Every structure is written in C-alpha cells, then in structure tokens.
Amino acid sequence: MTDKNKGNILHVIYDILLGEFGHMNWWPAKSDFEVMIGAILTQNTAWTNVEKAIDNLKTHDLLSFEAIYKIDSNLLKEHIRPSGYYNQKTLKIKAFINFAKKEYNFSIDLMKKENTYVMREKLLTIFGIGEETADSILLYALKKPVFVIDAYTRRILERHNIIENAFKEKYEHIQRFFTANIPRGKANVSLYNEYHALIVKTGKMFCKKTPQCDDCPLKKLQV
Ligand code: SF4
Missing domain, CATH: 1.10.340.30 (Hypothetical protein; domain 2)
Structure with missing residues (x-):
C-alpha cells in the first residue's frame, strides 16, 4: 500500500468511527x-x-x-x-x-x-x-493541535497493516504519520481531540488483547 493510500485510510477510519460512536466530547473532566x-x-x-x-x-x-x-x-x-x-x-x-x-x-x-x-x-x-x-x-x-498516540493507536495501525510493527515504531514517527495526513492547525484541534477519543473507545470496546473484530465498526477495513 502506498503512503498516500495509507494516509487516506486515516480519514476513512475517522469517518467510520465518528459515524458509529458520534462525538466523544473529551476530555472527561470539568476543568x-x-x-x-x-x-x-x-x-x-x-x-x-x-x-x-x-x-x-x-x-x-x-x-x-x-x-x-x-x-x-x-x-x-x-x-x-x-x-x-x-x-x-x-x-x-x-x-x-x-x-x-x-x-x-x-x-x-x-x-x-x-x-x-x-x-x-x-x-x-x-x-x-x-x-x-x-x-x-x-x-x-491547552487546546494545542497535537495528536496523541497511545497503545490503542499502535494496536489498530498494526492489526490493519497500516504501520508494520507499530509497537516498535518511534512515537514521533507515528505522530508524524497522523499530522502529515491531517495537518496541524487550530482548525484541527477538535478533530485531533475526537480522533484520539474515538480510537480509545474502539480499543476499549473491541480492539482488546484478543480482538473482537466481528462486532467492531472497523471490521470493514481490510485487515
Ligand atoms: S476490526 Fe476492530 S477489533 Fe479487529 S483489529 Fe480492527 S480495530 Fe481491532
């Protein structure tokens, strides 16, 4: 898969997850x-x-x-x-x-x-x-346009062959993969906010140590 197509997949994943779960309204805190x-x-x-x-x-x-x-x-x-x-x-x-x-x-x-x-x-x-x-x-x-990478992000990218051996990849490389395809900028703060929250939701519900692909909204992606 070319890098361009891999980048497109990030948009596809976002659209699927947002369509499935709606807005997460993170972070779960009052201040x-x-x-x-x-x-x-x-x-x-x-x-x-x-x-x-x-x-x-x-x-x-x-x-x-x-x-x-x-x-x-x-x-x-x-x-x-x-x-x-x-x-x-x-x-x-x-x-x-x-x-x-x-x-x-x-x-x-x-x-x-x-x-x-x-x-x-x-x-x-x-x-x-x-x-x-x-x-x-x-x-x-602080509402800065910075994409958060966590273990769920790595797991989903690895399981879908978007980034090989994502758990061994440097944090900054994975972060750059997201920001290269979803540019930084104030306008994307809310998108970055939603995207990470949606990934966490998917990881907690479906992409566990033993994946539950049958019920997962991302099963339609080619694994
Ligand atoms: S379909 Fe869902 S549970 Fe299965 S590998 Fe993909 S993200 Fe994980």
Missing part, C-alpha cells in the same frame, strides 16, 4: 486543571481508578494548583491512592505543579499562549511526563 492532573493519574491504570482519585481530590477541595502546591505529599498520596503507583504519581504531580508555578505562575492562560513546540519541550523535561502525557495535556487542556 483544564482537572485534565492535566487526570493525564498524569491515568498512566498505567484504568480510568475508573482515576475517577476515584479525582473524586477524592474534589471532595477535599484540592483540584487547584494552589491547593496541591500547599498540601503535604503524604496526604496527597493518600488521596490519589486509588489510581495506583501513588508514590510515583505524587512525585510527578508535585513536579508538574512546581513547574507550573515557576514557569507560568499557575496561569493556564499563559500556558495556552505559549508556543506549542516550546511548551512540549518544557513538559518533557518534567519528572514523569512522557510524550503521551505531555501531548494529552497539550491537546485536551
């Missing part, structure tokens, strides 16, 4: 700050566990830069315990909060005004923030 914390908490765990940790933070009025900046790490650890890996995640959240204070004085507006590439590079210097987490923050909290 941009909640998105940022959720993006860290969701590492290596199911979203239901993240929700419990977020609920704890909400109940104790801790969903703000200032509140998490002030809270003792041991206490924060207890609140986010349901999300798993809570020792590491406490360090990561504290590191992110300290970064936001030092660089942007806790202003999400200033973070949104930052150049996308500069912001991404800065996020990647923070302890515990990898590419997927950084891009989730950029896209879903």
Whole structure:
C-alpha cells in the first residue's frame, strides 16, 4: 500500500468511527486543571481508578494548583491512592505543579499562549511526563493541535497493516504519520481531540488483547 493510500485510510477510519460512536466530547473532566492532573493519574491504570482519585481530590477541595502546591505529599498520596503507583504519581504531580508555578505562575492562560513546540519541550523535561502525557495535556487542556498516540493507536495501525510493527515504531514517527495526513492547525484541534477519543473507545470496546473484530465498526477495513 502506498503512503498516500495509507494516509487516506486515516480519514476513512475517522469517518467510520465518528459515524458509529458520534462525538466523544473529551476530555472527561470539568476543568483544564482537572485534565492535566487526570493525564498524569491515568498512566498505567484504568480510568475508573482515576475517577476515584479525582473524586477524592474534589471532595477535599484540592483540584487547584494552589491547593496541591500547599498540601503535604503524604496526604496527597493518600488521596490519589486509588489510581495506583501513588508514590510515583505524587512525585510527578508535585513536579508538574512546581513547574507550573515557576514557569507560568499557575496561569493556564499563559500556558495556552505559549508556543506549542516550546511548551512540549518544557513538559518533557518534567519528572514523569512522557510524550503521551505531555501531548494529552497539550491537546485536551491547552487546546494545542497535537495528536496523541497511545497503545490503542499502535494496536489498530498494526492489526490493519497500516504501520508494520507499530509497537516498535518511534512515537514521533507515528505522530508524524497522523499530522502529515491531517495537518496541524487550530482548525484541527477538535478533530485531533475526537480522533484520539474515538480510537480509545474502539480499543476499549473491541480492539482488546484478543480482538473482537466481528462486532467492531472497523471490521470493514481490510485487515
Ligand atoms: S477489533 Fe479487529 S476490526 Fe476492530 S480495530 Fe481491532 S483489529 Fe480492527
């Protein structure tokens, strides 16, 4: 298959998934700050566990830069315990909060005004923030045109022979494959938002370790 055709498949996949599931309206959070914390908490765990940790933070009025900046790490650890890996995640959240204070004085507006590439590079210097987490923050909290690549994306691309050995492929290569075919630009922020959400939905429902192709909307693609 030529690269051009492979690129077209990305549009076909999007149309099929949007037609099947409709708009996802992601991220499942009430504020941009909640998105940022959720993006860290969701590492290596199911979203239901993240929700419990977020609920704890909400109940104790801790969903703000200032509140998490002030809270003792041991206490924060207890609140986010349901999300798993809570020792590491406490360090990561504290590191992110300290970064936001030092660089942007806790202003999400200033973070949104930052150049996308500069912001991404800065996020990647923070302890515990990898590419997927950084891009989730950029896209879903800061509304930047950055495509998020996760394990479900790799799995679907690999199983449909769109990218061979997608799990071994560099993150940036897969990301570039999407952005080359669905150009960056403010106009595509909502499309990037929807597309990743639709991929996650497909992965959770059908493209599991053992794929359930018979019921999957993407079964009409040539596998
Ligand atoms: S479940 Fe099957 S049809 Fe659906 S995305 Fe995965 S490999 Fe494709």
